[in-house]
Amino acid sequence: MTDNRIDYYPTHEHEGIKFRRGHTLPFGATMVANGVNFSIYSSASTSCTLVLFERGEAEPFAEIPFPDEFRIGNVYSMIVFELNYERLEYGYRMDGPYNPAAGLRFNKSLILSDPYAKVIGGRDTWLNKPNWDNVYQYRSRLAFEDFDWEHDHPLETPIEDLVIYEMHVRGFTKHESSGVKNPGTFSAIRSKVAYLKELGINCVELLPIYEFDEWENSRESPTTGEVLVNYWGYSTVNFFAPKAGYAATGKFGMQVDEVKTLIKELHKSGIEVMLDVVFNHTAEGDHRGPTISFRGIDNKTYYMLTPEGYYFNFSGTGNTLNCNNPVVRNMVLDCLRYWASEYHIDGFRFDLAAILGRAQDGRPLSNPPLLESLAFDPILAKCKLIAEAWDAGGLYQVGSFPAYGRWAEWNGKYRDSVRKFLKSDPGEVGGMIQRVMGSPDLYSLRGPTASINFITCHDGFSLYDMFAYNEKHNEANGENNNDGANDNNSWNCGWEGETSDPAINFLRHKQVKNALAILLVSQGVPMVLMGDEVGRTQKGNNNTYCQDNDLNWFDWTQQETNADLYNFARGMINFRRVHPVLRSPTHFQYWDYVGSGYPDISFHGTKAWNCDRSASSRSFAFLLCGDHAKQGIVKDDMVYVAMNMYWGGLHFELPALPPEKKWYLFANTDMPSPVDIYENGQESLLANQSDFLVGSRSVVILIGK
Amino acid sequence: MNVTSSTVEAITVIEASGSIDSKTAPEFERTAIAAIQGQKEVIIDLTNVEFLSSAGLRVLLMIYRQVKTQSGKVVLVGTSEEIQDIMANTGFLSFFITVDTLDEGIKTLKAS
Numbered sequence: 036m037t038d039n040r041i042d043y044y045p046t047h048e049h050e051g052i053k054f055r056r057g058h059t060l061p062f063g064a065t066m067v068a069n070g071v072n073f074s075i076y077s078s079a080s081t082s083c084t085l086v087l088f089e090r091g092e093a094e095p096f097a098e099i100p101f102p103d104e105f106r107i108g109n110v111y112s113m114i115v116f117e118l119n120y121e122r123l124e125y126g127y128r129m130d131g132p133y134n135p136a137a138g139l140r141f142n143k144s145l146i147l148s149d150p151y152a153k154v155i156g157g158r159d160t161w162l163n164k165p166n167w168d169n170v171y172q173y174r175s176r177l178a179f180e181d182f183d184w185e186h187d188h189p190l191e192t193p194i195e196d197l198v199i200y201e202m203h204v205r206g207f208t209k210h211e212s213s214g215v216k217n218p219g220t221f222s223a224i225r226s227k228v229a230y231l232k233e234l235g236i237n238c239v240e241l242l243p244i245y246e247f248d249e250w251e252n253s254r255e256s257p258t259t260g261e262v263l264v265n266y267w268g269y270s271t272v273n274f275f276a277p278k279a280g281y282a283a284t285g286k287f288g289m290q291v292d293e294v295k296t297l298i299k300e301l302h303k304s305g306i307e308v309m310l311d312v313v314f315n316h317t318a319e320g321d322h323r324g325p326t327i328s329f330r331g332i333d334n335k336t337y338y339m340l341t342p343e344g345y346y347f348n349f350s351g352t353g354n355t356l357n358c359n360n361p362v363v364r365n366m367v368l369d370c371l372r373y374w375a376s377e378y379h380i381d382g383f384r385f386d387l388a389a390i391l392g393r394a395q396d397g398r399p400l401s402n403p404p405l406l407e408s409l410a411f412d413p414i415l416a417k418c419k420l421i422a423e424a425w426d427a428g429g430l431y432q433v434g435s436f437p438a439y440g441r442w443a444e445w446n447g448k449y450r451d452s453v454r455k456f457l458k459s460d461p462g463e464v465g466g467m468i469q470r471v472m473g474s475p476d477l478y479s480l481r482g483p484t485a486s487i488n489f490i491t492c493h494d495g496f497s498l499y500d501m502f503a504y505n506e507k508h509n510e511a512n513g514e515n516n517n518d519g520a521n522d523n524n525s526w527n528c529g530w531e532g533e534t535s536d537p538a539i540n541f542l543r544h545k546q547v548k549n550a551l552a553i554l555l556v557s558q559g560v561p562m563v564l565m566g567d568e569v570g571r572t573q574k575g576n577n578n579t580y581c582q583d584n585d586l587n588w589f590d591w592t593q594q595e596t597n598a599d600l601y602n603f604a605r606g607m608i609n610f611r612r613v614h615p616v617l618r619s620p621t622h623f624q625y626w627d628y629v630g631s632g633y634p635d636i637s638f639h640g641t642k643a644w645n646c647d648r649s650a651s652s653r654s655f656a657f658l659l660c661g662d663h664a665k666q667g668i669v670k671d672d673m674v675y676v677a678m679n680m681y682w683g684g685l686h687f688e689l690p691a692l693p694p695e696k697k698w699y700l701f702a703n704t705d706m707p708s709p710v711d712i713y714e715n716g717q718e719s720l721l722a723n724q725s726d727f728l729v730g731s732r733s734v735v736i737l738i739g740k
Numbered sequence: 741m742n743v744t745s746s747t748v749e750a751i752t753v754i755e756a757s758g759s760i761d762s763k764t765a766p767e768f769e770r771t772a773i774a775a776i777q778g779q780k781e782v783i784i785d786l787t788n789v790e791f792l793s794s795a796g797l798r799v800l801l802m803i804y805r806q807v808k809t810q811s812g813k814v815v816l817v818g819t820s821e822e823i824q825d826i827m828a829n830t831g832f833l834s835f836f837i838t839v840d841t842l843d844e845g846i847k848t849l850k851a852s
Contacts, residue, residue, distance in 0.1 A: 121762035121795050179794055183801060183835075222829040283829045289794055296831030 057112030063151030074112035124174035138335030148328040153178035161280035202565035210588035217283035235608030238307040243268035263581040307381035321353035349428030382419025389426040410439035434477030454524035473558030486559035498567035508575030519578030568604035569593035599708030616664035631662035673739030705730030745775035757788035760796030780812030787818030
């Protein structure tokens with residue numbers, strides 16, 4: 036090693052450990068020649084001590100107070116020499132006043148995790164019982180950042196071409212039926228890449244993978260006696276470290292390489308990776324919660340506090356991260372840049388993102404600097420940014436989220452319209468017309484790609500349960516069924532829960548297919564919830580955040596037992612992918628701007644060219660002209676979709692095609708499997724080219740070619 | 741950890757035993773890097789290695805990268821199932837040819 040730099044040599048010594056003044060940036064612990072550079076910000080502390088552990092040891096092997104001259108501004112930094120990168124665990128003690136009313140909660144008896152740690156030890160194997168007496172529970176560690184990506188690069192798939200699959204890392208393969216090595220891990224997902232590919236998915240959105248503590252608020256289920264845990268993980272311990280318990284190699288501290296290997300593998304199959312990120316709060320809870328990191332390092336910087344020093348709670352979980360404090364803003368930016376560049380992440384979905392637009396005192400900002408910075412960041416320039424555009428404090432911004440030309444939104448109005456329409460509510464046709472067009476009523480200036488369309492997500496009923504339950508059944512959560520949403524717009528098809536009645540079961544499956552069909556022919560970006568393609572059930576539980584069991588795990592036998600649903604879902608997803616006319620990046624213009632003789636989109640009813648939008652109407656059809664696909668850049672077939680949510684069959688007069696084309700049936704949810712859907716290219720020529728009887732509560736898809 | 745290098749039928753063989761972690765990896769690296777200089781065919785015999793840490797895996801990849809720049813090949817011999825599993829989970833395995841015995845390793849390299 037060349038040693039022609041002065042800072043290759045220590046200048047200080049403390050109990051045999053050699054060190055010197057460090058570099059203030061970057062924050063965190065960084066490997067440098069001969070040593071490790073530690074840098075941490077704290078505005079209100081009076082002094083800081085670096086605490087060093089041999090991996091897993093109860094007592095630290097050294098505690099080095101930062102000499103005063105090592106602090107520049109509010110940043111302490113030092114380089115410590117001859118540390119064992121791999122065996123090292125570190126933390127900090129911060130000294131300062133304990134004065135909650137002033138927002139100060141220093142306690143130097145505690146050892147604190149580094150907010151910028153790239154690996155966290157302490158919860159290395161999922162549900163391995165921790166030692167609660169450990170003086171330091173969540174240990175900061177170093178990461179090797181030398182991964183061999185070979186030729187990999189984020190995929191940069193146009194957002195309108197994505198089919199997003201929202202999945203839980205553990206839940207996807209934990210069920211014994213998955214038949215994989217290391218079930219429930221990042222690594223195991225690699226064994227199922229072929230499944231995702233066959234299904235037609237080209238983007239997985241992972242529920243939180245930042246380090247969290249599955250033991251947080253753990254307790255016993257009153258109905259099953261099972262331990263209830265923090266299964267979803269919406270409670271971040273550290274924003275830079277992947278969840279060790281999700282890694283087969285977590286016990287060896289190799290989760291960083293394991294996650295990167297998974298991403299590299301997914302990318303090879305053309306599948307993007309999006310992360311569900313939770314910047315609205317942390318795992319430290321309110322004033323009664325544990326002090327893990329932020330609270331003890333700089334409480335009033337990291338959290339939104341009331342004038343009395345208590346925690347604002349716009350997240351419904353006790354605390355709210357102070358996202359528009361410039362220091363915290365930089366941390367969020369550093370974090371996303373790190374995941375985009377170091378992990379090749381393709382996009383981010385921001386949990387309760389309305390909070391990111393609130394000022395430090397909680398007011399919604401008209402021009403939130405954090406959202407603007409993310410939108411214009413050079414490193415995040417090609418990442419998808421998706422907001423859950425509401426928060427638990429009542430700020431609802433669907434259609435009005437500050438987008439800066441970049442941000443897309445989870446379209447909650449899409450979910451509600453489609454659910455109501457599917458259960459035959461009156462007065463929904465007008466809304467549905469907006470939804471299938473990519474919600475121009477909400478996104479007139481932003482285009483359909485601002486709309487992430489979904490009918491179900493982890494939060495709420497699964498798609499099958501939407502048609503098996505009128506009411507939520509959350510007793511297993513131990514909160515007297517008071518948790519979870521009540522406005523589900525679900526319909527049990529005539530019987531609450533499981534039944535052997537074949538007519539009800541046929542209708543339920545038909546409704547699942549109707550939902551998938553509508554979702555996948557709508558403009559915008561569809562998102563499918565893991566397992567909905569095989570009729571996954573949560574037994575009526577619409578808030579399974581704490582259930583580490585069959586309620587959440589993907590049961591792979593359902594691919595056989597509900598083969599009709601799987602076949603239909605796969606067919607619909609791939610239908611979308613072969614028909615660019617379904618994936619417009621801009622809103623329709625309602626006129627024929629390519630000279631095909633048809634407008635880009637037209638609406639129909641039981642009479643062609645006549646759509647009944649009245650309150651009593653429960654059906655409509657639309658026709659997409661393939662010559663207008665991608666604004667006329669590519670040629671596609673004509674696609675005609677009829678949706679009849681009336682409880683009787685209706686004859687739909689078909690719009691006339693140009694003489695050289697004929698109508699072919701692609702899908703008819705009223706038919707039993709396998710004649711409910713055809714392979715792409717194998718569609719069935721219609722005997723009657725002018726009229727189609729659309730069954731009760733059915734969706735019919737035709738193509739004209 | 742103990743590490744030795746030898747030449748068998750004109751192929752460089754590096755043999756390690758014990759546990760390769762951040763403490764012992766530097767020695768493994770020094771011996772291995774010295775042995776592979778100018779070599780295109782390298783066998784790393786891990787039959788007697790009980791554990792390979794992150795640092796150990798990185799030495800293997802470093803050897804691979806150096807041999808690869810000369811269009812050479814690296815074969816791992818006798819990698820235990822546990823170590824293979826770790827290497828598969830973390831993406832290191834895909835860079836190497838793995839066989840069970842030294843003889844197989846020599847045959848593999850001679851055949852290619």
